[in-house]
Amino acid sequence: MGREFVEIFDGWVESYDASVSGQDPEYRDVFEKYEEILSAVTKKSFGTVVEFGTGTGNLTAKLMEAGYKVTGIEPNEAMRKVTGERFPKISVIDGDLLAFDAPENIDTFVSTYVFHHLTDVEKVNAIKKYANLLSKGGKVVFADTVFTTEEAKQAQIEKERARGFNNVADDLEREYYTTIPVLTEAFENAGFDVRFDRMNDFVWLMDATKK
Numbered sequence: 001m002g003r004e005f006v007e008i009f010d011g012w013v014e015s016y017d018a019s020v021s022g023q024d025p026e027y028r029d030v031f032e033k034y035e036e037i038l039s040a041v042t043k044k045s046f047g048t049v050v051e052f053g054t055g056t057g058n059l060t061a062k063l064m065e066a067g068y069k070v071t072g073i074e075p076n077e078a079m080r081k082v083t084g085e086r087f088p089k090i091s092v093i094d095g096d097l098l099a100f101d102a103p104e105n106i107d108t109f110v111s112t113y114v115f116h117h118l119t120d121v122e123k124v125n126a127i128k129k130y131a132n133l134l135s136k137g138g139k140v141v142f143a144d145t146v147f148t149t150e151e152a153k154q155a156q157i158e159k160e161r162a163r164g165f166n167n168v169a170d171d172l173e174r175e176y177y178t179t180i181p182v183l184t185e186a187f188e189n190a191g192f193d194v195r196f197d198r199m200n201d202f203v204w205l206m207d208a209t210k211k
Helices: 003-010 016-020 034-044 058-065 077-086 120-133 150-162 166-174 180-189
Strands: 048-052 069-073 091-093 106-112 134-145 192-198 203-210
Touching (some): 034 058, 034 106, 034 134, 048 058, 058 106, 077 091, 120 134, 180 192
Parallel strands (some): 048 069, 048 106, 106 134
Antiparallel strands (some): 134 203
16 A cells, blocks of 8 residues: 555655755656646645645645645654644644545545555555545546656666666656556546646646546
């Protein structure tokens, strides 16, 4: 359920905001247009929002500013503490993309840079779960690294190795980055209309609406 990657963030909690702001050259392309990505997810959302992987609370801040009622789901204790201290008035609880205590009447599920922690089979099961918890018109708005094809993924890995960006390449090989066709099938089979918009060389915005 993605929990095998939770401890990675123990060592990243102090430097995460520096990474997403482009201060880490190796991850600069991954987080290009980071603020635009957060804003795009926020604009596509509405109502009562469940946010997966709150991290240090950057997306949470935009959701709160937009006036949404937010529940944060964060499996890493250190990250959960940061978001909880930053936003003491909201609930930030232990959970993950598949195992979480859901509030009633959810309108939107959101996340950024999180969905790749699930295998493709787990992604399918998660999307089915979201469909069961949403009413007609409810949304799943995720932004994450996704590839058009497996060949495109392998080409990106080779590119990163050639640039000496072995940490990025290792991430792409270790975690469960998938393709647009796989996600399209998963969302459509669960009863969603879905579209994908490219945000940078890595990240796509997934905007799924329950039919």
